[in-house]
Each structure stands twice: as C-alpha cells, then as structure tokens.
Amino acid sequence: MNYNQFRTEILKDYRLALVSRLCSLAGRKEVLSGKAKFGIFGDGKEVAQITYASNSAMATGGRLLRDQTFMMAAGLLTTEEFFSQLFGTTDENLNRGNAGRSFNNHFATRNITGEGEWIDLTAQKNSAADLSPTAGHMPRLLGLALASKLFRQNPELAKIPGISSNGMRWLLAL
Numbered sequence: 001m002n003y004n005q006f007r008t009e010i011l012k013d014y015r016l017a018l019v020s021r022l023c024s025l026a027g028r029k030e031v032l033s034g035k036a037k038f039g040i041f042g043d044g045k046e047v048a049q050i051t052y053a054s055n056s057a058m059a060t061g062g063r064l065l066r067d068q069t070f071m072m073a074a075g076l077l078t079t080e081e082f083f084s085q086l087f088g089t090t091d092e093n094l095n096r097g098n099a100g101r102s103f104n105n106h107f108a109t110r111n112i113t114g115e116g117e118w119i120d121l122t123a124q125k126n127s128a129a130d131l132s133p134t135a136g137h138m139p140r141l142l143g144l145a146l147a148s149k150l151f152r153q154n155p156e157l158a159k160i161p162g163i164s165s166n167g168m169r170w171l172l173a174l
Contacts, residue, residue: 017046020069023082027104036086040105042068049073071107074125102129120162 001009024043031039042049046069053073071077081095082104090100097108108129112118131140151157 013047013050016050016072017069019079020046020049020072023068023079027082027086030086036104037088038103039086040103042070042105045069068105068107071127074127076109076125076127077107097127098129106131118162122162 021043024041027036027039027041028043030036045067049067049069050073053070068077068082077097081097084091084094085097085102085104088100089095092099092114096110098106102108106129107127109124109126110119111121111126128140128144131137151163157163
C-alpha cells in the first residue's frame, strides 16, 4: 500500500468514526429531550470497531453482531437508517433491519423475502438481532453456534442452498 492509498483509508475511517460519533451524540440528545423514546449508542469505541471490521474482512455469508460503527463499516447501516431505528420507523425501506419492531442498535438482516422465500444468506452480509435482556445473550449465541455446528456436520443440511456454506461464520462485534 502506497502513501496515497494509506491516506485515503485513514481519512475514510476517520470520516466513518466521526459520523458514527455524531449519530450517537445527536441520538442521545433526541432521547434526553424526549423526542425519541429509548437509545443505545456506540460512541466511545468507534476506532476499535473500524479496526475490527477491517481486520476481520467481513465476508459475504458471514454473520456479525451489533455495534453501529461496525454495521456502518460493513455497509449494513446508513445514518438515515440509524435515525429511522431511533424513532421506531415502521417503513421497511427506511428501517430495513426490523421495521420498528426492536430498539435501535438491535441490528438484524432479513432471512426471508416479503413473500416468505429464503434469501440466499451466503450471498450477503448478515447480522443477528441482539436482545435487550443480558440473560438472553448466551442462549442465543449458543443456539447460533449449535446451528453452525449442525450445518457443518449434517450432510443433509449442507445440501440446502443459500443457508450455509460449511457452517455459519460469526463475527462478534466488541
């Protein structure tokens, strides 16, 4: 990597960190002023999330868990979608992750189309929605790990197209 490429990457990462931090600050202001009902924000760990996202080389078909900067770095969240989540927008085009059914920063990608057909999960980046109760994190993670194990070990499951490519790859955000 030459100097100009390095400079471009650093500036891109700085812009992403700044945008994510500004989203957090503006979102917190909206919650504290009573305009938004609830907020979870990712400020304070932007650099770590950008570094993690770039080092993990978030692959197509891979899975990840929540953090707004990581989701922005992975191309799965825009600032418009961030604020649509914050205000509970039910329009699926503005809040594609959950259409207003979850708190903000409980990111998810869709597994099925509007017609109920499976989306090819191996051809997109995926995110599993987080849970509000801390006690719910471990059972969900164990379930995801078990599903990955079953897809790797059961030849019949491996034949189902678009669901798994030799087990699911999960990347856990900090």
